[in-house]
Amino acid sequence: MADLKLRGVRKAYGAADVIKGVDLDIAHGEFVVFVGPSGCGKSTLLRLIAGLEDITSGDIEIGGKLVNDVEARDRGVAMVFQSYALYPHMSVRDNVGFGLRLARVPKAERAKAVEEAARILQMEPLLDRKPAQLSGGQRQRVAIGRAIVRDPEVFLFDEPLSNLDAALRMDMRAELARLHQQLGATMIYVTHDQVEAMTLADKIVVLKDGEVQQIGAPMELYDHPANLFVAGFIGAPKMNLLEADVTSVDGATIRLGGADLTELTVTGAAGTLPARGEAVTLGIRPHDLIPAADGPLRPRIDLIERLGHETIIAGALPSGARLTAVLEARSPVRLDEEVPLSVAPGAARLFAASGEAVPLKAD
Amino acid sequence: MTHLENSTAGAPVAPAPRPAASRRAKAQRRAMILFIAPAFLIYAAFVFVPLGMSVYYSLLRWDGIGEIATSARFYGLRNYIEVLTDDDLLQIIGNAFQLALWFTIPPVCLGLAVASAIRSQMAGRFGTATRTILFLPQVIPLVAAGIAWSWMYDSYGVVNQFLRWVGLESWTRGWLGDFTYALPAVGIIGAWVLLGLCTMLLVTGIARIDGSLYEAAKLDGARPRHEFRFVTLPGLKNEIGICITVTIIQALSSFDIVYIATAGGPGIETTVPGLEIYRLAFAHRQVGLASALAIVLMILVLACVLPIQWALRDRNK
Amino acid sequence: MTFPRLRTNALFARGLIVLLMIVTLLPFLSMLSAALAPSGSYPSGLEWPSDPAWGNFAKAWQVANMTELMTSSVLIVLGTVPAAVLFATMAGFGLAKLTTKRSAWFYLVFVIGLTLPFEAVITPLYFEVRELGLLNTRGAIILPLIGLYMPFSVFWMRAHFLSIPQDLSEASQLDGARRWQEFWMVQVPLARPAIMSLSILLFLWTWNQFLLPVVLVQEPTRRTMAGALGAFQGQWGTDIPLLCAGSLIILAPTVILFLIFQRQFVAALLQGAVKG
Numbered sequence: 022m023a024d025l026k027l028r029g030v031r032k033a034y035g036a037a038d039v040i041k042g043v044d045l046d047i048a049h050g051e052f053v054v055f056v057g058p059s060g061c062g063k064s065t066l067l068r069l070i071a072g073l074e075d076i077t078s079g080d081i082e083i084g085g086k087l088v089n090d091v092e093a094r095d096r097g098v099a100m101v102f103q104s105y106a107l108y109p110h111m112s113v114r115d116n117v118g119f120g121l122r123l124a125r126v127p128k129a130e131r132a133k134a135v136e137e138a139a140r141i142l143q144m145e146p147l148l149d150r151k152p153a154q155l156s157g158g159q160r161q162r163v164a165i166g167r168a169i170v171r172d173p174e175v176f177l178f179d180e181p182l183s184n185l186d187a188a189l190r191m192d193m194r195a196e197l198a199r200l201h202q203q204l205g206a207t208m209i210y211v212t213h214d215q216v217e218a219m220t221l222a223d224k225i226v227v228l229k230d231g232e233v234q235q236i237g238a239p240m241e242l243y244d245h246p247a248n249l250f251v252a253g254f255i256g257a258p259k260m261n262l263l264e265a266d267v268t269s270v271d272g273a274t275i276r277l278g279g280a281d282l283t284e285l286t287v288t289g290a291a292g293t294l295p296a297r298g299e300a301v302t303l304g305i306r307p308h309d310l311i312p313a314a315d316g317p318l319r320p321r322i323d324l325i326e327r328l329g330h331e332t333i334i335a336g337a338l339p340s341g342a343r344l345t346a347v348l349e350a351r352s353p354v355r356l357d358e359e360v361p362l363s364v365a366p367g368a369a370r371l372f373a374a375s376g377e378a379v380p381l382k383a384d
Numbered sequence: 385m386t387h388l389e390n391s392t393a394g395a396p397v398a399p400a401p402r403p404a405a406s407r408r409a410k411a412q413r414r415a416m417i418l419f420i421a422p423a424f425l426i427y428a429a430f431v432f433v434p435l436g437m438s439v440y441y442s443l444l445r446w447d448g449i450g451e452i453a454t455s456a457r458f459y460g461l462r463n464y465i466e467v468l469t470d471d472d473l474l475q476i477i478g479n480a481f482q483l484a485l486w487f488t489i490p491p492v493c494l495g496l497a498v499a500s501a502i503r504s505q506m507a508g509r510f511g512t513a514t515r516t517i518l519f520l521p522q523v524i525p526l527v528a529a530g531i532a533w534s535w536m537y538d539s540y541g542v543v544n545q546f547l548r549w550v551g552l553e554s555w556t557r558g559w560l561g562d563f564t565y566a567l568p569a570v571g572i573i574g575a576w577v578l579l580g581l582c583t584m585l586l587v588t589g590i591a592r593i594d595g596s597l598y599e600a601a602k603l604d605g606a607r608p609r610h611e612f613r614f615v616t617l618p619g620l621k622n623e624i625g626i627c628i629t630v631t632i633i634q635a636l637s638s639f640d641i642v643y644i645a646t647a648g649g650p651g652i653e654t655t656v657p658g659l660e661i662y663r664l665a666f667a668h669r670q671v672g673l674a675s676a677l678a679i680v681l682m683i684l685v686l687a688c689v690l691p692i693q694w695a696l697r698d699r700n701k
Numbered sequence: 702m703t704f705p706r707l708r709t710n711a712l713f714a715r716g717l718i719v720l721l722m723i724v725t726l727l728p729f730l731s732m733l734s735a736a737l738a739p740s741g742s743y744p745s746g747l748e749w750p751s752d753p754a755w756g757n758f759a760k761a762w763q764v765a766n767m768t769e770l771m772t773s774s775v776l777i778v779l780g781t782v783p784a785a786v787l788f789a790t791m792a793g794f795g796l797a798k799l800t801t802k803r804s805a806w807f808y809l810v811f812v813i814g815l816t817l818p819f820e821a822v823i824t825p826l827y828f829e830v831r832e833l834g835l836l837n838t839r840g841a842i843i844l845p846l847i848g849l850y851m852p853f854s855v856f857w858m859r860a861h862f863l864s865i866p867q868d869l870s871e872a873s874q875l876d877g878a879r880r881w882q883e884f885w886m887v888q889v890p891l892a893r894p895a896i897m898s899l900s901i902l903l904f905l906w907t908w909n910q911f912l913l914p915v916v917l918v919q920e921p922t923r924r925t926m927a928g929a930l931g932a933f934q935g936q937w938g939t940d941i942p943l944l945c946a947g948s949l950i951i952l953a954p955t956v957i958l959f960l961i962f963q964r965q966f967v968a969a970l971l972q973g974a975v976k977g
Contacts, residue, residue, distance in 0.1 A: 073871050075409055090407045094877040106868035110890040119886075120876035167876070412799055415880040419795030420807060423788040423851050430826065430848025431814050437825035448828070494721065501714030510715075516963050517722045520729070522970055523959040524952040525909035525927035531934060531948045532728035535735055535941060542731045545746030580725060581974060588971060630974050637818030640911040640927070644934060658820040662916065665824040674824050682821040689816050 023084040023097065023174030023207050024049045025070070030079035032065055032231075039065050041231040042079070047209065047224070052201050054210045056218040057228035057254070063211045064179055066228070070209065071177050072096045084174055099168035100177040103184065105160045107152040113163050114148040120171045138166040141203070142196075158189045165200070178210040182217065194220055215255050219243070227251050249302060249376040258307045258333065258345050260370075265303045267295045273382065275371070277303060281338035282317040287369050290380040295373060302372040307333070309368035310346035312354075316363035320344040322356055334360065441675035448671040456672075463676035472652055473660070473677065477684070479567060480656045484635035484688075486571020491582035492627050499586040500616050503598075518580030526577065530644030533573045534560060537645075560646050566653045573641050574634065582627040589623030590616065625696045632688050636681065657681040736945035744941060754942065761947035764937065769922040770929045771954070773839065774908055777925055780843040782903045785850045786896060792851075793858025794888055798870055799880070808859065814852030819912050822849075830917055841917040842925065846907060854899055857973075861895035862888065898969035901962070908955055926951045 025047040032040040040062045047053050055063040068074045070081060072093035081088050088096050099120075107116050114135055115122075121131045139145045142162045152160055161181060168176055178197075182190045198221055201208055212218055218225050219239045227234040227242065227250070235247040246252035252260045265285075268278040275294065277285045285303070295301055310318070320336030332352050335345045346362055354360055371379040442463050446456035467473050521529060536542045537559035544556040559569040597615050606614065617624075639658035642648060648655035648663075657677055664674035730747060737753040738744035740760060761767070796808050826845050827836075835841040865888065873883040889896070907925065914928025921932040930951050937943050959966050 071871075071875060072408070073874065092408055092411070093871070093874045094879075098875065100872070100875050102868045102872060104866060104868045106866065106872035108869065108873075108887055108891075119873070119878075123877040123882060123886075167872075171876070409801075412880075413801070413804070416795045416799035416804065419791045419799060419880070419884070423792035423855055424807070424810075426788065426844070426848045427811065427814070427851035427855075428848075430829075430845040431817065431822060431851070434822035434825035434829060435817075437829070438822060441825060448824075494717075498714065498717055498721065501710060501717060512963070514718055514722065515967050516960065517725055519959070519963075519967055519970065520725060520956065523905060523955050523966065525911065525930065525955075527909075527911050527927045527930045527934075528948050528952040529728070531930070531944060532732045535945060536728050536731055538941075540743065540745045542727060542747045576724070576728070579721065581970065583721065584967070584971060585974060626975055633816055633818075637820060639820060643911070643915070644931065658818065658912075661820045661824065662912075665827070666916065671824060678818075678821040678824060681818055685816050685818055 025084075025175060025207065025209075026080070026082040027070075028080040028082075030066070030069060030081060031077045032062075032069055032074065033077045039231050040069065040076075043231075043233055045226065045233070045236065047207060049207055050205050052198075052208045052210065052221055052223045053226060054212060054218040054222035054224070055226045055228055056212055056215055057234075059213055060230075061228040062231040063213075063228050065231075067100075067177055067179055067209060067211045070175070071098055071100050097174035098177055099171045099173035099175075100179065101161075101164045101168050101181045103180040105152075105164040105184075107160055107163055107167075109152055112149050112151055113144070113155070113166075116152065116163055117148075117166045117170055120167065134170045135166075138169045141169060141200070142166050157185050158193065161185065161193060165197075169200075169204070174207065176204075176206055176208040178208065180212055181210075182212070183214075197221060216257065219255070225255075227254060245378065246304070246370065247378055249304075249372050252304045252370065252372070252378075256306060258347065261305045261307060261310075261344050261346075262372075263303045263305070263338070263342055263344070264340070265301055267297055267299045267301060270294055270297050277301070277371075280340040281342055281344075283319075285317050285364065285369065287371060288382040289371075290382045293380060295371070295379060300374055301379065302374075302376075304370035304372060305364050305368060307345045307347045309365040310344075310348075310362040311365055312348065312352065312360060313363035314361055316361035318344060318362045318364075319359050320346075320362070321359050322354055325354060325356060336360070438675045438678050441671050442679050444672045444675075446671045447669040448665065449669065459672055463672045464680070466673060467676050467680050476652060476655045476657055476660050477680070479652075479654065480636050480638070480681075480684075482567055483571050483574060483638060483656065484632050486568060487574040487578055487635035487638075488628055488631040490572070490575040491578045491631060492586075492624060494579060495583040495586040495627065496616075496620070496624075498583050499590040499620070500612055502587065503590055515584060518583055520580070521577040522581055526640035527644050529573060529577055530641045533569075533576070533641075534645045537569055560654075561650055563650055563653055566646055566650060570642060570645055570654050573645060574631075574638065577641075578627075578631050578634065581630065585623050585627055586620060589620045593619035622696060625692050629689055629692050632692075633685060636685050636688065657684075732945040732949055735941050736949055738942045740942050741940055742942065757942050757946040758950060761943050761950055764943070765929065765933050765947050765950075766922055767950055770924075770926055770951075773923055773929075774926045774954075777839050777842050777846075778904055778907050780839060781846045781850075781907045782900055784843075785847045785854055785903055786900055788847065789851060789854030789858045789899065790889065790892060790896060791884070792855045793860075793862050794884055796855065796859045797862035797865075798867075798888075811852050811855045814849075815856060817849075817852070819849060823912060823916055826913075827916055835917075837918055837920055837923065839918070839923050842910065842913050845913060845917075846910065850903055850906070853973075854903065857899050858892070858895060861892055865891055897965065898972060901966055901969040902973045905955060905966075926954070 027043050027045040030040060030043045031038065043066060055066060057063050065074070069076050072088065072091060076089060083096055083098070108119065111119065117138055118131050118135045121134060126134070135148070136145070139148055142165060144159065144162045144166065147155060147159055147163070152163065155163065164181070182193050185193060194217060210221060222239055224236065225239055225242050226236050229250050235242055235251045242251060242255050246255060249262065253262060263281050265277045265279040265282060267275060269276045273289050273294070275287050275289050277287065318338065320338050322334050322336040324335040326333040327350070329350060331350055332348045332354070333345065334348060334354050335343060338344055348354065371381060373379050443459060443461070444452070444456045445459040446452060449455065539556070539558045543559060547553070547555050557565070559565050593615065597619070598611055601611050601615050637658055638656050639662070642654055642656050642659050646654040648659050658681070661674045661678050661681070664670045664677065734747050734749060735744040736757055737750045737755065739754050740757050792811070800807065830836055830841045830845065835844070869887060870883060873887045878886065909927045910925050911927045911931060914924035915931055918924050918928065921929045924932070930948060933947050934944060937947065
């Protein structure tokens with residue numbers, strides 16, 4: 022059983038803090054994705070777990086064992102690198118079997134393990150080639166195979182798909198999901214691509230500037246982003262974020278107004294309600310906008326993308342703010358027209374001036 | 385002293401304690417030391433220790449025969465003063481710089497001429513033959529080059545044979561024994577050795593210059609000399625810098641060629657610091673003076689090479 | 702107008718190159734012609750002797766003890782080059798992959814020696830080698846040479862290891878390799894081209910080393926070929942045919958190796974200059 026615990030993990034290079042105190046629990050068999058923009062510290066966090074770099078303070082436990090001072094090779098982790106990091110002078114067979122050779126596993130046993138990994142990844146015909154003779158996708162498989170044979174407690178993936186083309190990336194994504202089911206191992210996956218995060222993860226960890234923004238299941242993050250950053254980062258097209266004012270608070274009912282919207286009411290959950298007159302940010306997913314003659318939002322359309330199964334429109338609101346909406350495929354919209362839009366019930370999200378989400382009552 | 389005390393005593397905040405290196409960091413440091421140790425130890429034993437001894441000897445007056453403790457006496461900087469004021473020693477240092485000109489200018493100029501004339505990589509069989517032949521002098525011992533050329537310069541050698549053949553009978557002489565021509569003659573030996581290396585470096589360099597630069601220059605109305613001045617020379621800065629570095633080091637620290645070809649003669653016309661160090665230390669038993677000259681030589685090489693490297697580095701930024 | 706100009710340019714280039722090749726070869730040819738003149742005679746310039754005295758080579762081989770000289774040179778090369786390459790490869794790896802900012806000065810210590818003329822340390826080396834009781838042995842050449850080669854060799858290998866992606870090193874760590882295993886099983890196989898070039902350069906420099914043998918070893922048969930040539934000239938300097946024949950024999954081994962491995966030699970020498 023290999024669960025993973027991070028307690029107050031910090032990493033500083035000289036005076037620069039890269040990871041600013043991360044607490045995280047990962048259960049055995051979970052697929053966890055670290056996601057965030059470049060420079061957010063997600064790769065560093067992965068390397069700290071791998072033991073490729075020392076933590077400045079805090080504790081890391083793998084399978085209940087404190088590993089702060091344990092060498093990378095003794096942590097029971099395997100890693101797939103962005104560059105694949107295959108040994109150029111070794112055949113695929115030797116690449117995959119290298120870890121076992123170092124562990125002095127007898128030759129016959131080693132060969133069996135390598136064959137088994139090759140079978141799982143369907144790369145038996147490649148075993149005698151050198152990395153230079155492989156395509157990007159094949160190298161990727163070899164890199165994963167190298168991780169599999171070691172039968173690690175935790176698999177670490179550092180942006181493993183970023184060097185592949187779009188079609189191959191989809192295939193490999195599906196394959197990784199399958200692999201996770203098949204092996205049932207703990208996997209930690211780093212990416213800057215929120216689509217990969219959404220599709221692969223049991224649990225997503227959103228990072229920004231070395232701090233955890235939110236931890237949760239993909240739909241949890243999508244439906245209830247904890248703050249403006251997560252709201253803007255997760256989901257495509259991006260969530261619309263509009264400046265608004267609280268015009269009145271009546272019990273739990275919050276009435277919003279502003280330059281860009283005529284009127285909108287949301288129901289707050291008990292406790293933390295914004296005060297009247299407070300400036301807030303209204304978040305609405307493009308998919309949650311519905312054409313309605315009396316809709317509170319009236320963008321002037323300057324972009325129409327008809328994708329076939331749906332139509333994306335974008336336009337400017339009176340204040341100049343941009344609004345994007347995803348409509349039905351054959352919606353009769355035209356450029357330079359004003360399209361009144363209303364918000365699907367319970368779909369609006371509210372963020373206080375601090376950027377934190379205001380809890381709303383689910384409809 | 386007081387200043388130091390003040391600064392420590394008066395420091396308002398104690399410096400933040402450096403976080404104790406983790407066991408892994410320590411292990412890595414230990415691995416590094418183990419990997420570097422053999423190289424470092426033998427380097428220290430046979431370069432650093434002797435270098436330190438050189439500095440020490442240079443402050444002594446010692447014949448090198450008896451024990452230092454009994455037969456040497458402290459001589460201060462007088463050895464250095466002698467190196468920098470003695471007419472003969474100054475001439476010897478001057479010889480090295482004259483040689484540097486001979487070692488540098490002909491190879492670099494000829495190399496530039498060849499490079500800008502062919503302006504591409506030498507390919508095919510002709511290219512291979514050229515490379516092979518031009519590199520021969522780099523491969524043979526300098527001593528052999530010295531012997532070959534002393535025979536070339538002999539009264540009955542090829543140089544005089546050629547002069548007779550073109551009707552310049554009166555110019556013939558034993559070149560290496562001639563007070564005026566011995567040093568240039570030695571210089572030409574060095575130039576001969578370095579010619580191929582410089583040429584190939586410059587040819588490889590010019591092949592890397594983007595050909596469209598020349599076309600652009602032509603369209604801008606550049607004549608060949610302009611192309612050379614504004615495209616070739618700037619494009620070859622690095623390679624030229626490398627050539628000059630190599631040739632200067634070779635010239636200033638030359639020993640083999642001179643030892644074999646002229647033994648420093650006639651008089652001290654072709655004596656170079658390297659040869660003089662050898663003579664002073666092992667023939668004239670003036671270890672102190674030899675060591676001072678050695679230190680001066682080392683500093684001269686650095687003084688010539690560092691500015692060139694500095695200039696190259698700045699341009700690369 | 703361009704066409705004829707281009708043609709003359711190419712012709713000029715070719716002419717210049719041919720001229721340079723002739724100048725480069727002339728000393729060799731003049732030596733050969735002298736070596737074929739009757740021993741003890743005084744040859745004259747460049748002329749093919751009517752009756753080439755090939756026997757001069759046999760005689761030079763015999764009087765110079767060439768068999769022993771070659772053996773000695775080979776022994777010195779074998780004692781110097783593998784050790785120097787091994788130490789430099791290890792140190793290059795250590796300096797490129799294992800140093801932190803705090804220990805960067807280690808590298809500077811090595812770089813300082815890059816331009817050091819051997820003459821600057823030859824005097825104390827003599828006394829040091831005498832103290833060690835190595836005077837007049839091959840060890841007197843081998844040990845100091847290894848040390849003197851370190852700045853360049855370490856510099857060379859470090860530059861190579863810096864070009865190897867850090868990922869490979871980390872992958873092998875995660876595969877369970879200790880540093881020593883990573884070095885031998887991953888890094889050294891990848892460094893083979895750099896190691897080859899370095900070996901070629903060090904072989905040439907050792908074989909052709911002159912100053913150290915002249916100062917530290919009196920006995921010619923324990924010297925390098927180049928060092929022995931110095932003694933040979935001292936002894937037979939007046940017999941020009943014999944001297945030239947001996948010189949040609951002495952420079953033959955490196956030239957033959959060079960002709961066989963021409964491409965590798967040229968590449969090594971060019972890179973060596975660039976990096977040095």
